[in-house]
Amino acid sequence: MMNIHEEIINVPGLTRSQTRIYNNLMTTLSHTQIYEKLNLSSGGVRCHTASILSIFGANSRLDLICQHYAESNDFTLIEHDFINKFDELESDIFTYTIKGYSTKETAYCLGVKVGVIAYARNRIYKIAEVKNGYELVYKCYGVH
Numbered sequence: 001m002m003n004i005h006e007e008i009i010n011v012p013g014l015t016r017s018q019t020r021i022y023n024n025l026m027t028t029l030s031h032t033q034i035y036e037k038l039n040l041s042s043g044g045v046r047c048h049t050a051s052i053l054s055i056f057g058a059n060s061r062l063d064l065i066c067q068h069y070a071e072s073n074d075f076t077l078i079e080h081d082f083i084n085k086f087d088e089l090e091s092d093i094f095t096y097t098i099k100g101y102s103t104k105e106t107a108y109c110l111g112v113k114v115g116v117i118a119y120a121r122n123r124i125y126k127i128a129e130v131k132n133g134y135e136l137v138y139k140c141y142g143v144h
Contacts, residue, residue, distance in 0.1 A: 009068075013055060021048045025061055026068060028134060059102060062133045066100030069141040078142050082128045090127075093120045097133050098140050 009023050024034040035045040049061070058064035069075045077098070086094055089110070096106040103121065107114045121133070130136045137143075 014052065018048050018052055018055075021045060022052055025049065025052065026065060028138065058100070059105070060100065062097075062102070062137070063100030065134060065137055066098060069137060069143070070099070075141040075143065077140055080128070080140065085127050086124065089116075090120050090124055093117060094124055094136075097121065097124070098137055100137075 009019075009026065011019055011022055014022060020038060021034065024037065029037065031042065031045055031049070034040075035042050038045070053059070053061070053064060056064055056067060058067060070077075083091070083094065089112075092110055093106055096109060101109065103114055103117045107117045110117070125131060125133075125136060128136055128139060130139055
């Protein structure tokens with residue numbers, strides 16, 4: 001497993017500041033932890049993050065992370081036993097989650113209410129023994 005805190009990613013087309021933030025967005029650090037670590041303002045990190053999302057056509061940080069790992073030659077999706085514990089709807093939601101879809105986007109694609117998706121995602125996280133979508137993606141790509 002690759003340690004996400006040691007990986008340095010050089011991204012063509014990003015400024016030096018954006019590259020530093022991009023590298024930290026690929027970790028489990030919160031926005032608060034990122035701006036404290038980089039000694040930047042919260043607004044500065046949010047502004048750079050918005051620019052980075054726009055450059056990559058990502059809708060969210062989770063979407064950006066999913067794009068990064070899905071397109072990387074260094075990472076492949078790992079089949080975990082917990083996936084077999086999902087019912088059909090949870091399997092579909094899991095697939096959308098690791099592709100970076102938001103709860104709202106997933107609900108639209110599956111034709112169900114947002115509350116159903118949110119409830120099922122929480123169950124997925126519990127089964128996978130993770131706290132959120134970021135951790136789920138990291139676990140599925142063997143990143144810690």
